[in-house]
Amino acid sequence: MDMLTIGKMAKLNNISEQALRLYDKMGLLKPDYVDKQTGYRYYNIKQCARLDMISYMKELGMSLKQIKEHLDRQDVDVIHEVLKRQKILIDENIKKLKQKQKAIVRSIENYSRYAASPRKGVVSIEQLPQRKIYCYSCSINIYEHELDAYEYMLRELKSHILLHDLPMIYFCNVGSIIRKDVLDEGRLASNEIFLFIDDDFEASNGVEVIPAGTFACIYFDSFSFYKEKKYAGILLEHIKQNNYRIVGDYICEVVAELPIFKQNERNMFIRLQIPIELC
Amino acid sequence: MDMLTIGKMAKLNNISEQALRLYDKMGLLKPDYVDKQTGYRYYNIKQCARLDMISYMKELGMSLKQIKEHLDRQDVDVIHEVLKRQKILIDENIKKLKQKQKAIVRSIENYSRYAASPRKGVVSIEQLPQRKIYCYSCSINIYEHELDAYEYMLRELKSHILLHDLPMIYFCNVGSIIRKDVLDEGRLASNEIFLFIDDDFEASNGVEVIPAGTFACIYFDSFSFYKEKKYAGILLEHIKQNNYRIVGDYICEVVAELPIFKQNERNMFIRLQIPIELC
DNA sequence: CTTGACTCTATACTTAGTATAAGGTTTATA
DNA sequence: TATAAACCTTATACTAAGTATAGAGTCAAG
Numbered sequence: 001m002d003m004l005t006i007g008k009m010a011k012l013n014n015i016s017e018q019a020l021r022l023y024d025k026m027g028l029l030k031p032d033y034v035d036k037q038t039g040y041r042y043y044n045i046k047q048c049a050r051l052d053m054i055s056y057m058k059e060l061g062m063s064l065k066q067i068k069e070h071l072d073r074q075d076v077d078v079i080h081e082v083l084k085r086q087k088i089l090i091d092e093n094i095k096k097l098k099q100k101q102k103a104i105v106r107s108i109e110n111y112s113r114y115a116a117s118p119r120k121g122v123v124s125i126e127q128l129p130q131r132k133i134y135c136y137s138c139s140i141n142i143y144e145h146e147l148d149a150y151e152y153m154l155r156e157l158k159s160h161i162l163l164h165d166l167p168m169i170y171f172c173n174v175g176s177i178i179r180k181d182v183l184d185e186g187r188l189a190s191n192e193i194f195l196f197i198d199d200d201f202e203a204s205n206g207v208e209v210i211p212a213g214t215f216a217c218i219y220f221d222s223f224s225f226y227k228e229k230k231y232a233g234i235l236l237e238h239i240k241q242n243n244y245r246i247v248g249d250y251i252c253e254v255v256a257e258l259p260i261f262k263q264n265e266r267n268m269f270i271r272l273q274i275p276i277e278l279c
Numbered sequence: 280m281d282m283l284t285i286g287k288m289a290k291l292n293n294i295s296e297q298a299l300r301l302y303d304k305m306g307l308l309k310p311d312y313v314d315k316q317t318g319y320r321y322y323n324i325k326q327c328a329r330l331d332m333i334s335y336m337k338e339l340g341m342s343l344k345q346i347k348e349h350l351d352r353q354d355v356d357v358i359h360e361v362l363k364r365q366k367i368l369i370d371e372n373i374k375k376l377k378q379k380q381k382a383i384v385r386s387i388e389n390y391s392r393y394a395a396s397p398r399k400g401v402v403s404i405e406q407l408p409q410r411k412i413y414c415y416s417c418s419i420n421i422y423e424h425e426l427d428a429y430e431y432m433l434r435e436l437k438s439h440i441l442l443h444d445l446p447m448i449y450f451c452n453v454g455s456i457i458r459k460d461v462l463d464e465g466r467l468a469s470n471e472i473f474l475f476i477d478d479d480f481e482a483s484n485g486v487e488v489i490p491a492g493t494f495a496c497i498y499f500d501s502f503s504f505y506k507e508k509k510y511a512g513i514l515l516e517h518i519k520q521n522n523y524r525i526v527g528d529y530i531c532e533v534v535a536e537l538p539i540f541k542q543n544e545r546n547m548f549i550r551l552q553i554p555i556e557l558c
Numbered sequence: 559c560t561t562g563a564c565t566c567t568a569t570a571c572t573t574a575g576t577a578t579a580a581g582g583t584t585t586a587t588a
Numbered sequence: 589t590a591t592a593a594a595c596c597t598t599a600t601a602c603t604a605a606g607t608a609t610a611g612a613g614t615c616a617a618g
Contacts, residue, residue: 005615007564012434014441017565019606032543038614039566045430049545052433053538056451060383064605074539080390083383090380094373101369104339104362111359151324154331155291162293172335259332260353264311266328284584286595296596298575317583318597343574 003033003042013051028054028068060086096167102198103169107256110173114256114269117219121231123238124219128273130212132201133194134170135177136160142176143188143225147265150225157193164203170195172257178250183274188229196253210251215273216244219255223268228252235272248275282312282321292330307333307347339365375446381477382448386535389452393535393548396498400510402517403498407552409491411480412473413449414456415439421455422467422504426544429504436472443482449474451536457529462553467508475532489530494552495523498534502547507531514551527554 010017023029024041029050031041050071057067060082070078118124138153154174161171173196182189194208201207218235220227232250239246251273258267289296302308303320308329310320329350336346339361349357397403417432437450452475461468473487480486497514499506511529518525530552537546 005564006566012431014438016607018608021566022606035614040614041565044543045427046545047543048430048434049536050540050543052437052450052545053536055447056536057538058605059379059448071538071540076537076539079535079538080387080394083387083390087380087383087387090376090383094376094380097369097373097376100338101366101373104366104369108359108362108366111362115359148324151327152291155327158331159293168334169338171331256358257328257332257335258355259336259350259358260355261329261350264323264326264329266325266331284596295576297577300597301575314583319583320596337574 002045004045006031006041006043009043009047012045013048015051015055023054023064026064026068028064028071057082061089099167099198100169103167103172106196107169107172110255113271117255117269117271118217120220121218121234123235124217125276126215126217126273128210128212128215131210132197132199133175133177133208133210134166134197134201134203135192135194135206135208138191138193141189141191142193143190143229145225147224151266153193157195161195166195166203170197173254175251175253177252180246180249183246183250188232211248211275213247213275214278216276217271217273219269219271221267221269223266223270228270228272231270231272235274239274239276243279244276245279246274247277250274281324283324285310285320285322288322288326291324292327294330294334302330302333302343305343305347307343307350336361340368378446378477379448382446382451385475386448386451389534392550396534396548396550397496399499400497400513402514403496404555404557405494405496405552407489407491407494410489411476411478412454412456412487412489413445413476413480413482414471414473414485414487417470417472420468420470421472422469422508424504426503430545432472436474440474445474445482449476452533454530454532456531459525459528462525462529467511490527490554492526492554493557495555496550496552498548498550500546500548502533502545502549507549507551510549510551514553518553518555522558523555524558525553526556529553 004012006017006020010020020029020041020043024031029047032044032047033042034040035042053071054064054067057070057079058064062070062082136157138156140149140153142150142153157174158168158171161168174193175196176190176193178188178190179192197207216235216239218231220231253271253273254268255271256269258269260267283291285296285299289299299308299320299322303310308326311323311326312321313319314321332350333343333346336349336358337343339358341349341361415436417435419428419432421429421432433453436453437447440447440450453472454475455469455472457467457469476486495514495518497510499510532550532552533547534550535548537548539546
């Protein structure tokens, strides 16, 4: 019966010597024989079985502590149970990753749009697809306040997302909405902000559809409500001049946020959009 | 302009105070103002923008160090690049998780089979579906050696798996195969072990199909080649007695491995199976 | 007998924080 | 104005699963 030194055991199992020493110290895998004089560890090849079981359980997401407990308890049914639990976890994980993936794809599209956007401050007519949004009503009219209030509202929205276990990645693509009737009255007023969400998003409450259609759009950098009012003015004036008919709600979309900060302030790339009918 | 204490800033952003102190120390997010007398940190609500960006980048899988570097460099294109990189990573991740999920489902089935298996040592006739295996040839005839050699071979296989970047989870469902011609000569000899793999497994080399069909099976616990020979004898004798015709390779499948160790040895639940035709 | 490869223990370090202690500050209440 | 509650400070230890390193001892081959 040949004994394996720690180095050979490690190489054989594609694991580090330190890891084996750690397992020894934890009592997870004691060497078959330890030389009392030198402290040298010697392993039996058959101990690979236990090492396999350890890495299998590790792969299933158990901590070394948990693994030790179960192996100590000689618990036959552990694996079956862990497998079942793990299956559920992985299902959830896959679902979350897919959601995240979609949000990332949308983000990528948005950054491309930013890079290839029409000239800032110039009105463009665009065909936009149907989009789904998740609305959140806040206590104040955001156009009556300044950026501080907007930040507070975003915090509210973020807490709301967290509370409802929505993917945080949605948070990077927000917007605000002015309802058509309010706009028709010539007012800029809103107490609604929203997130763009996926088509297959499941939630009964607060989900709304922005229909596909023709939109008059205008792009600008950075943000203040003063600036938004200015560009909204240009956009509305253009619509009036061209005799377009407004057929839906006004949308202010944060297309992308830039990781550049002046005085710690948000640096956003905005697209205002109003659905129209060409008469 | 109201200033936020660390506690308020933390609560507003669903983050711990310690995390904020850490970000301060790292230079990732310095408070707007620090009282020199008391050391109290005071944040501006607008700084939430930077905190949002930090958590967004964190969500995208960047370390705090990386985030700091990019924010310090005022790097506009980071996000676009990180997003693209992240998309690829997530794709891979999803693929791996799906593979793992399948292996887990198979493991669960196997454990159920173990729990509800026919009496040990009794021959049963079973219809088995088509299965795909990934064969690995080893240098020796495994039936001429003892368990030590088998363990060494498993190590070889494991390294092979790692090298070819196959999911390690396959490793929990292995087997060995005795080719029909060898069996027909009345010999128990093999230098092939294999892994059961998924239907959609992509690899041109070494992949083989075990056709669906009727199998004579026998189950037993634990393992030694001596024991396998004994049960193989019972199985073959049964086949001869009943005048069945052997129509394919002999399979020794490790249905499940139990996390119970005597003298550090592997404790396996085995199913021997020989494809037959009822005459 | 020496050299090189190997092993030992002990300690520090990693990440992104959490937990806690001991002490100072602010704010609300009595 | 006194005091208590709530809050803030720094410093240290801890988490998980190791990795990296130093300094000293051991083994095997030539």
